[in-house]
Amino acid sequence: MRVLLVNVPHPAIGSRIPDDHLPPLGLLAIGGPLLDDGHAVRLIDGEFGPMAPADLVDEVVAWSPDAVLFGHSGSTSGHPVIAEVSRAVASRLPGVPIVYGGVYPTYHWREILAEEPHVTAIVRGEGEETARRLVAGLAAGADLAALPGLAIRRGGEPFATAPAPAIRDLDAYRVGWELIDHARYSYWGGLRAVVVQFSRGCPHPCSYCGQRGFWTRWRHRDPVRFAAELARLHREHRIRVVNFADENPTASPKAWRAFLEALVAENVDLILVGSTRADDIVRDAEILPLYRRAGWQRFLLGLESTDAATLALIRKGGATATDREAIRLLRENGILSMATWVVGFEEETDADHWRGLRQLLSYDPDQIQMLYVTPHRWTPYFRLAAERRVIQADRRLWDYKHQVLATRHLPPWRVLAWVKLAEVVLQARPRALARTLFHPDPALRHAMRWYARMGRRVWFHEIRSFLVRDRRATDGPSVAAFWGAPQDDEEEAMRPARRAGGRA
Structure with missing residues (x-):
């Protein structure tokens, strides 16, 4: 079969702001096994340009595929774009199967199949083996209901086949690097x-x-x-x-x-x-020189909160002393640290943001990435956030860089102000500027300067979007009303692989 893999242009800030683009690993991981099965496979990457939806559809149609497979690592925020492009492709190529895979469709398969009649099948969970079986089944005209790991329609209603087993041997499926x-x-x-x-x-x-x-x-x-x-x-x-x-x-x-x-x-x-994780860095303190010899230049460390109650709430299992020690150890071994800081887990006040900023300063990370909590209904956190108000209904902006939940004590503009202040203080303080401008290691100096340039662009873009483009609801629905019933009982997308002796 002629199988076309489509990576749509993503609206997220992280995709649009950098001048660099990374290859879509998920689609390449699907492409390798399909190539090995003898199919003619091509990848169209709409991120370059980015391609306008109409131009992307024209290129898809021009290749005359027998099946079109959509997927995107952005998941929730990428779905509206995939829905638009796949709908247009289906109207131009009637009868050609449209397949959709990724995290978002794995859990929202019921809604997608009910609301988007052009989607033929959804791949749930890991796609390498499931996509192979699905494409073979489409070529043979087989009954897809017998194939595990899919969501299809049966009798006109959404239907999930048996979960596919998790892949035991990740080396059994190669990445299709020749597609790019x-x-x-x-x-x-x-x-x-x-x-x-x-x-x-x-x-x-x-x-x-x-x-x-x-x-x-x-x-x-x-x-x-x-x-x-x-x-x-x-x-x-x-x-x-x-x-x-x-x-x-x-x-x-x-x-x-x-x-x-x-x-x-x-x-x-x-x-x-x-x-x-910071505790893994501390665990490996003695072999961090080996990390550096292997080529490590930066680790992103999730330091979502300094408050013990919040850490317990989100089951992070971290500790401020460990976080601080991990950053110190990385610097000692010539590896940059990027502290990821997520706001919005709880109903924060000005005092909470001030305390968090002081804690981040005490950590002294090389780089900082500020994000907003974004609830997914297949996670246990969804139940904790179910009654909070949604202020951003545009799912294209559910990319962790936009506020999607209301905070009881602070209006959105003040939350933004605290986040932007933290970024300026952390990245523009004298110690951070000195590392950016005069780091003794030329490679790390290049990395610091590159990130600083991109960070400046993102900083102004986020403020401009907040003031001019983005629209927020003042009395939005609850998270539960916006997304529907929780799915944490379906959190595990696949069956555990069986080990020797029959035990999972």
Whole structure:
């Protein structure tokens, strides 16, 4: 079959502001197995330009596909764009199956199938094996109801087939790197880049995380094979930056150390960036020089709150002393720290924001990323936020960079003011400016300056959008009324893979 993978242009600030674009790993992960099955596969990446929806539809139609597969890592905020483009494609290509996959459709399959009749099937959970079976089934005209991991219509009503098992061996499915021109993708200020996953899932129970349940359980690639793949991308395609999409790549100390050692042995000049937990950094204090030799230049650390009650509420399991020590250790070993700070978990006051700002200053991170809490109905946090008011009904703005929930004690403009103040204070304080302008390590100085340039653009863009473009409701619906019933009982998207001996 002629299978077309479509990455629509995303409206989120993180997609539109940077001059760099990263390849759509999720669609490439689907494309590799389909290529190996003998299908003709092509990727259209609408992020470049970005492409206008009409132009994107024209290019889809011109290729005459037998099936069109949509997906986007932006999930909730990307859905309205996918809905618009897929609807237009279906009207121009009647009878061609439209398939949709990703986190958002995995959980909102009922509404999508009820409201968007042009969607043929939804892939729920991991897509590599499910997409292979689905495309084979479409080619053979088989009954899709017998295939696990799908949501389809049966008797005109939305119907979910049995959950697909989580993939045990992540190395059994390759990424279809040949579907992209590597020269078009960059990060870290114009350096050729890719997105990868060493692991999937996270063993920690943070109640607000929309990814943990999607992957069902934590698993990892073979450390040596994974290092060899990164080395090959560097040698054959001149890749310089590797952006890890993992939620928690360092969860297994043994596997993680094996990967670092294997990558050092490959002797390639790579820049590694990604996210992890502060307690894993503290755990690995003695081997952080190995991190640096492997190429790590920045870790994003989720420091969602300094308040013990809030940490308990969201089941973060962190501690301020650990957070501070992790940042110190990273700096000591020549690795930048980016502190992610999420506001809005509770009904904060001015005093809460002031206390949070002082705590962030005491952490002294190299970079800061301020986000707004965004509830997903398949997470346990949804029940805690169910009665809070939604002030942003445009789902394209549910990207963590826009306020979507009302705060009882502060109007939206004052919450924005606190967030913008924190960013200025953290990034423009003398110590941070000195690192940005005069960091002794040229590579880290480049990274600091690149992020500072992008941060300035985002800072002004967010204020301008708040004042001029974005519209907020003054008396919006509750979260429960906006999204519907909670789905935390469906949080695990797939069946746990069976281990030897029949145990999950």
